[in-house]
Amino acid sequence: MAKRTSLKDNACPIARSMESIGDCWSMLIIRDAMMGLRRFSEFQKHLGLAKNILTTRLRALVADGILTTEPASDGSAYQDYVLTPKGRAVFPIMVALRQWGEDFAFAPGEATNIMVDRKAGKRVRPLELHAADGRLLGVGDTAIKPVASAG
Amino acid sequence: MAKRTSLKDNACPIARSMESIGDCWSMLIIRDAMMGLRRFSEFQKHLGLAKNILTTRLRALVADGILTTEPASDGSAYQDYVLTPKGRAVFPIMVALRQWGEDFAFAPGEATNIMVDRKAGKRVRPLELHAADGRLLGVGDTAIKPVASAG
DNA sequence: CGGACCGGTTTTATATTGCAACCAGATATT
């Protein structure tokens, strides 16, 4: 294609987020990293994607500060890909995507999986957005406020 | 490229969500629709993307049940693209992406915009995930539970 | 020390993207 248009310099945080993690494979790599996968071959087997694609995605995630490489935990000469704090902070996005998918992307009775509270084993509540004073907020209760550049 | 691998039949809700809305333009179209944009030309001007790309994205979002077309609200012969309930349910995903972007994707002092509570004008709280019994849950407090196909 | 495994890189074919030009019908202007 023509070069994909970059949103790196867009002023909207949503656009910037999508630029970093708005790719199927990147998101699924982060998902798998949250489940404990660390090695190149683990990601490749579990996701079933081509190795060259995995390579480009891992490099991009490392460049973005979402993953870091560190010496393999099994003592071998290889390396692990592990989440940084920025990477772990993707958790709410993952939960939101998951809940929307659970609710709308499956026919009744279709095989799938759901997120549960580890202790009780019960399904978690829908994500909630609250105001600073604690009020529960819906779609119409929010606004976007510009923040000018300092300088 | 070779045909992008489809995740439509993947059992993971995250993968299915990404298949529907894991595209920059699709997500930004939904964002703009939430801000009240409705017409083809409004999306095109505001997003600055090519018309053929906008066409394919709008068609896909309609096919996915995220947008619907309806007669233009201004009485003209044209049509509006409006969010369905499924489309409005993308809101938490949008908020999650936005909060992560606000937190990690901008240098200090860079121009941007933030989400505030419409009434108080104050920044909203981070999204929260709670267990059925109300406990606040973090990354390690959740688990994924398979749901076999019925039949 | 020989074979398998690991983490890639290099082709190659085919899709997708984006730009620009074009177009028919609806709307606005004179």
Added chain:
DNA sequence: AATATCTGGTTGCAATATAAAACCGGTCCG
């Protein structure tokens, strides 16, 4: 009423991204 302009696209084209497959040097395993 005739013409110009806007709307919502479609059609070509060039550049780039994706995926499958083959290949490859360093590790590890017995």
